[in-house]
Amino acid sequence: MDRSRPIGVFDSGVGGLTVVRALMERLPLEGIVYFGDTARVPYGIKSVATIEHFTAQITEFLLRQDVKMLIVACNTMAAVAAQVVRERAGTIPVIDVIEAGARAAVGTALAAGIGVIGTPTTINSNAYARRIHELEPGARVYSQACPLFVPLVEEGWLDHPVTRMTAQEYLRPVLAEEIGSLVLGCTHYPLLKPLLKEVAGPAVRLVDSATTTAELAAATLQALDLASVRPQRPEYRFVVTDVPLRFQTIGERFLGRSFGPVERVDW
Numbered sequence: 001m002d003r004s005r006p007i008g009v010f011d012s013g014v015g016g017l018t019v020v021r022a023l024m025e026r027l028p029l030e031g032i033v034y035f036g037d038t039a040r041v042p043y044g045i046k047s048v049a050t051i052e053h054f055t056a057q058i059t060e061f062l063l064r065q066d067v068k069m070l071i072v073a074c075n076t077m078a079a080v081a082a083q084v085v086r087e088r089a090g091t092i093p094v095i096d097v098i099e100a101g102a103r104a105a106v107g108t109a110l111a112a113g114i115g116v117i118g119t120p121t122t123i124n125s126n127a128y129a130r131r132i133h134e135l136e137p138g139a140r141v142y143s144q145a146c147p148l149f150v151p152l153v154e155e156g157w158l159d160h161p162v163t164r165m166t167a168q169e170y171l172r173p174v175l176a177e178e179i180g181s182l183v184l185g186c187t188h189y190p191l192l193k194p195l196l197k198e199v200a201g202p203a204v205r206l207v208d209s210a211t212t213t214a215e216l217a218a219a220t221l222q223a224l225d226l227a228s229v230r231p232q233r234p235e236y237r238f239v240v241t242d243v244p245l246r247f248q249t250i251g252e253r254f255l256g257r258s259f260g261p262v263e264r265v266d267w
């Protein structure tokens with residue numbers, strides 16, 4: 001296996017760039033092909049059958065790019081279609097944000113409960129709670145869908161009174177359960193960290209599924225002897241399904257840096 005092959009990372013749109021950002025920081029020698037399905041985003045309010053179908057298409061596309069590992073950066077796809085990816089990937093390792101987030105959540109003090117927030121499809125799937133209970137059967141998990149957060153983040157309202165009020169409203173029932181950690185179960189939520197920290201208070205640890213996924217990716221590459229050892233700068237490719245203008249503008253906020261040309265794929 002050629003260790004210099006890129007990692008394939010995918011999401012419903014721009015949000016998975018929070019995972020790419022964490023990967024660039026944690027694994028600076030790894031090349032990345034990022035796929036964002038910008039023509040069909042958002043996934044978080046779509047049905048399981050539709051998401052499975054889209055996920056299969058994206059997986060096939062990235063496998064054709066000869067990637068050495070696949071990362072499901074979208075919590076919604078990870079919640080309802082991770083199996084679709086694993087079935088197609090064969091021997092190519094697959095990691096996903098839910099596995100990473102669930103593992104990080106149970107690593108914290110469990111006397112307190114664990115809050116999980118995400119899109120309606122992610123929360124309705126119960127995927128986080130299921131995985132957390134597999135890892136820690138006694139865990140108390142409190143889940144809450146936060147459908148307005150994705151558009152608020154894309155609007156750039158990261159520190160806006162409307163976003164603060166929305167967060168207070170969504171988090172009220174979860175915070176009433178005396179949680180010790182809150183899993184940010186959606187690609188967009190890491191951008192709301194300062195505001196969520198303020199609303200949740202100092203006693204609640206935020207589990208960021210972007211950084212936990214980068215940690216899991218690093219451990220998996222090491223364990224499988226797949227980590228790149230190239231000394232030169234890695235190549236990053238960004239592929240989307242709609243005209244790239246909005247992706248480019250909003251994406252820089254998610255990625256924390258500017259990026260070069262964006263490719264558009266026509267299915």
Ligand code: DGL
Pocket residue numbers: 011012013015016041042043044045073074075076077118119122150185186187188
């Ligand atoms: N990427 C999605 C997630 O992490 C959020 C955006 C969407 O609904 O497609 O759940």
